[in-house]
Amino acid sequence: MRVLVAPDKFAGTLTAVEAAEAIAAGWRRHAPGDELDLAPMSDGGPGFVDVLHATLGGELLVSTVSGPHGEDVPATVLVAGETAYVESAQACGRHLAAEGDPELATTVGVGQLLLAALATGATTVVVGLGGSGTNDGGAGLLHALGATADAGRLDAGPAGFGDLGAVDLAPARERIGQVRLVAASDVDNPLTGLFGATKTYGPQKGIAEERHLEVDGWLERLAAATDRRTSLQKGAGAAGGLGHALLCLGAVREPGIALVAEAVGLAERARAADLVVTGEGAFDFSSRSGKVPYGVAEVAAEALRPCVALAGQVLVGSREMRALGVESAYALVDLVGEQQAFEDPVGSLEALGRRVARTWSRE
Structure with missing residues (x-):
């Protein structure tokens, strides 16, 4: 299975590059045979x-x-x-x-x-x-x-x-x-x-x-x-x-x-994947206002690929989530608690990546 990992930064804890690597590390712990393509993203802000x-x-x-x-x-x-x-x-x-x-x-x-x-x-x-x-x-x-x-x-x-x-x-x-x-x-x-x-x-x-x-x-x-x-x-x-x-x-x-997506060839990489994974610190309805998860989800939709999101917090319901083009969203605080998520963001995101792989990987 080919998985495109394209998160934004987790503000205050992880850069987009670090977040992509943590998600991939956790995913590999459950599904080492999957092929992961890391494409950390930005909307023009920090990172x-x-x-x-x-x-x-x-x-x-x-x-x-x-x-x-x-x-x-x-x-x-x-x-x-x-x-x-x-x-x-x-x-x-x-x-x-x-x-x-x-x-x-x-x-x-x-x-x-x-x-x-x-x-x-x-x-x-x-x-x-x-x-x-x-x-x-x-x-x-x-x-x-x-x-x-x-x-x-x-x-x-x-x-x-x-x-x-x-x-x-x-x-x-x-x-x-x-x-x-x-x-x-x-x-x-x-x-x-x-x-x-x-x-x-x-x-x-x-x-x-x-x-x-x-x-x-x-x-x-x-x-x-x-x-x-x-x-x-x-x-x-x-x-x-x-x-x-x-x-x-x-x-x-x-x-x-859109500029970053074009620069990194995100559309082509999404078409080559079976699943697109994105993420950010707080996934809420403001994510529609030019934020990375919405932009990545749009690219995934155009490629006819499902998109899931990992976030520090998920502050939208399933209806709003799907309006943003995301099939499912998973929160760090629900898995490890708020304190642990801030004290060990890498380990926490790895654990969440492993959990999501159990649901979505074919292994």
């Missing part, structure tokens, strides 16, 4: 570069960039052929921004990482968006690429926009030149407003609800100083507005999960 490197190979170039509060952080650029891939969370992820004021957090480091990608000579640069701890509309990125403002600051988080004047994007656009820029994200929020970056994602970045109106007003000022029409486009609010900055520089937006 994006590692997932692509695991499948595409290529060269990883290490760089040191500025974190959201000015500290030096390591980050990598993946160069595969004529395409360079960068992961914005490596420079401005929530894990880096947790200890500072979110109204001062900046994306300068993402711009520096983009410059490192441009320096490779790649003809296409793909920026994975997701998991950011910033909410500066991508102003820091624009600053790093040479954009200037006649008042206010682009490199001090949204709090720097209070007196923001006109922004000259020409130097940043010149740095991009003829390179094709791709924003990999499934988020379709605009930059500002009721469904914008601040209102929708601000709380998970530590922006207090009573501050939403003022912070959103700062982003409105940025939109007026750069390109208001672009700020209203779908995806402009991705990663705290990094989508807006990239769109201002001429980027095209592509769904992250």
